[in-house]
Amino acid sequence: MTATSTIDISDKRLVLVLGKGGVGRSTLAAALAGQNAARGKKTLLFETNANDRFGSYFDKPAVGTSMTELAPNLSAVNTNPAAALEEYGLMILKFKSVYEMVFENKITKAFLRAIPGLDDYALIGKAWFHTEETKRGHAVWDTLVFDMPASGHSVSMLKIPWVITETVPDGPLTRDARTMKQLLTDPSRTAAIIVTLAEEMPVNEAIELEQKLTAIGIVTQHVIVNQVYPEHFPPGSAIAKVLEALVAEPNLPSPLAELVQQARLSRDRHALNAAYLTEIRARAKAPVHELPMIFTSQLSPAQVRALGEKI
Numbered sequence: 001m002t003a004t005s006t007i008d009i010s011d012k013r014l015v016l017v018l019g020k021g022g023v024g025r026s027t028l029a030a031a032l033a034g035q036n037a038a039r040g041k042k043t044l045l046f047e048t049n050a051n052d053r054f055g056s057y058f059d060k061p062a063v064g065t066s067m068t069e070l071a072p073n074l075s076a077v078n079t080n081p082a083a084a085l086e087e088y089g090l091m092i093l094k095f096k097s098v099y100e101m102v103f104e105n106k107i108t109k110a111f112l113r114a115i116p117g118l119d120d121y122a123l124i125g126k127a128w129f130h131t132e133e134t135k136r137g138h139a140v141w142d143t144l145v146f147d148m149p150a151s152g153h154s155v156s157m158l159k160i161p162w163v164i165t166e167t168v169p170d171g172p173l174t175r176d177a178r179t180m181k182q183l184l185t186d187p188s189r190t191a192a193i194i195v196t197l198a199e200e201m202p203v204n205e206a207i208e209l210e211q212k213l214t215a216i217g218i219v220t221q222h223v224i225v226n227q228v229y230p231e232h233f234p235p236g237s238a239i240a241k242v243l244e245a246l247v248a249e250p251n252l253p254s255p256l257a258e259l260v261q262q263a264r265l266s267r268d269r270h271a272l273n274a275a276y277l278t279e280i281r282a283r284a285k286a287p288v289h290e291l292p293m294i295f296t297s298q299l300s301p302a303q304v305r306a307l308g309e310k311i
């Protein structure tokens with residue numbers, strides 16, 4: 001039997017993976033999507049404007065703007081505002097020639113570029129479109145995992161449907177925006193997952209992000225604390241006692257002194273992570289999960305899969 005994660009997104013249509021830059025958002029989006037696909041769910045990994053990592057995580061070439069299969073039940077797309085807008089334009093205008101006439105027109109282009117939030121609207125609109133996509137009456141995707149942009153940007157992107165319903169007169173645009181809002185604020189279909197680190201700033205930002213999402217009605221269902229330093233010196237263990245005794249020794253010879261210093265750093269780093277884990281557990285509304293730091297220069301597909309199984 002293959003191991004499965006405790007975070008189960010298989011009943012969700014849309015999973016928003018959020019967090020500040022560099023915490024492991026893309027890695028965990030890939031790990032969660034991989035797990036979901038292994039559970040038999042047709043899963044789409046959706047990223048925007050990214051320097052793609054997904055390809056390498058599944059032993060495949062980098063993912064671009066067209067849909068790429070990464071594994072059984074798992075595809076990915078790495079879109080950008082121009083590509084997403086073109087698809088949207090084509091959807092409305094139906095014909096490439098008409099699209100080119102309208103969207104590739106210099107004046108239209110300048111006009112479109114001047115609309116605030118249009119880029120983000122195109123991106124979130126494309127994601128939403130895939131959550132609704134059907135073929136012969138069946139959903140094309142069971143779950144879309146959205147590797148969102150960094151914290152602040154992702155909140156402004158998610159707010160777009162609200163901006164539209166508040167500012168645009170009733171019509172097809174507001175109808176779509178209302179449907180998007182319903183999906184985003186329905187916790188049985190949409191899960192926000194915040195990725196962070198067990199350090200001061202990332203913890204504060206994660207809590208702030210959870211609050212901002214709550215304010216627009218999006219429920220954070222999990223917080224994942226990534227890259228937790230391993231515990232090499234469990235309190236009370238023989239090895240920890242030896243370290244304490246050596247630390248108390250004032251005149252250690254070299255290189256033992258340096259060795260003890262490094263061991264201390266390792267112990268203290270874990271203690272710091274543990275303290276911030278306690279803090280985030282107390283402050284976050286959503287359940288908090290932790291994942292270990294893997295010591296490697298580049299995560300292999302097997303390591304990403306293992307992270308997915310551990311969550």
Ligand SMILES: Nc1ncnc2c1ncn2[C@@H]1O[C@H](COP(=O)(O)OP(=O)(O)O)[C@@H](O)[C@H]1O
Nearest residue numbers: 020021022023024025026027227292293294299
């Ligand atoms: N648990 C982990 N242990 C070790 N390295 C990790 C872990 N999670 C992510 N990484 C690495 O950290 C770097 C940043 O991860 P990435 O997922 O690209 O972050 P983000 O999308 O949040 O900017 C990558 O090199 C990734 O392989």
Ligand SMILES: [Mg+2]
Nearest residue numbers: 025026027050
């Ligand atoms: Mg990323």
